[in-house]
Amino acid sequence: MATTPSGDTAQVRAVQFVQTSRRTAMLILMSSAGTMKTRVFHCDFDLTNDILRVFFRVFNGKLAGKNVSDITPAFLQGVGVSLGEMYVLMGAPLRALLEVARDTMGTEVLLAGQMNLLFYPELEHGGARRVMDFLERREDVANLLRQKPGQVSFLIGREMGRPELDKSALGVARYQVDGHDAGALAVLGPVRMDYPRVASVLQYMAGQVGQHLTVLMRDE
Known part of the structure; x- marks a missing residue:
């Protein structure tokens, strides 16, 4: 038997984005526990390299070094408020982030x-x-x-x-x-x-x- 690394006490090392189609991309959350969890999300607009770079800059600026356990709906709501008008672009990746954070906290x-x-x-x-x-x-x-x-x-x-x-x-x-x-x-x-x-x-x-x-x- 074996258990995979758990993210109970892990910090966010980095968040990456990989475009998978015209309107979908994969969010990758890497933690200090050595885990890498992914989630594909869909946007209502066409994704471009510039938009993905914005995602990367915003997510890593607000999350790098933060405890994975702190990524809660309340925390993400605060992030959304701080983004102002930019939040219209961030809804789908923020929801994906919450899901991968929960996955990271789990143990397989x-x-x-x-x-x-x-x-x-x-x-x-x-x-x-x-x-x-x-x-x-x-x-x-x-x-x-x-x-x-x-x-x-x-x-x-x-x-x-x-x-x-x-x-x-x-x-x-x-x-x-x-x-x-x-x-x-x-x-x-x-x-x-x-x-x-x-x-x-x-x-x-x-x-x-x-x-x-x-x-x-x-x-x-």
């Missing part, structure tokens, strides 16, 4: 290898099915993976506070992007798992993921 959970649970004797008689049902509740999984940064953490059986996981164990390693806690890598398996080996693999992978994402973010 990536799963692989769930079918292996079917082969553990401890999870017979419907146990594997209950675990897989839990894994479909992505928000609950993301909350379970929010362990303290640093060493690999293990939660065994009832320590997870989930009855469907009573016969399972979870190893979690947090990874950092540019020195900031960003996401998690995890292994869910039977209580009899090889803890030293799992800890070693997770620690190594977390370091590699954090290092590569940091390089990619700095190269943007």
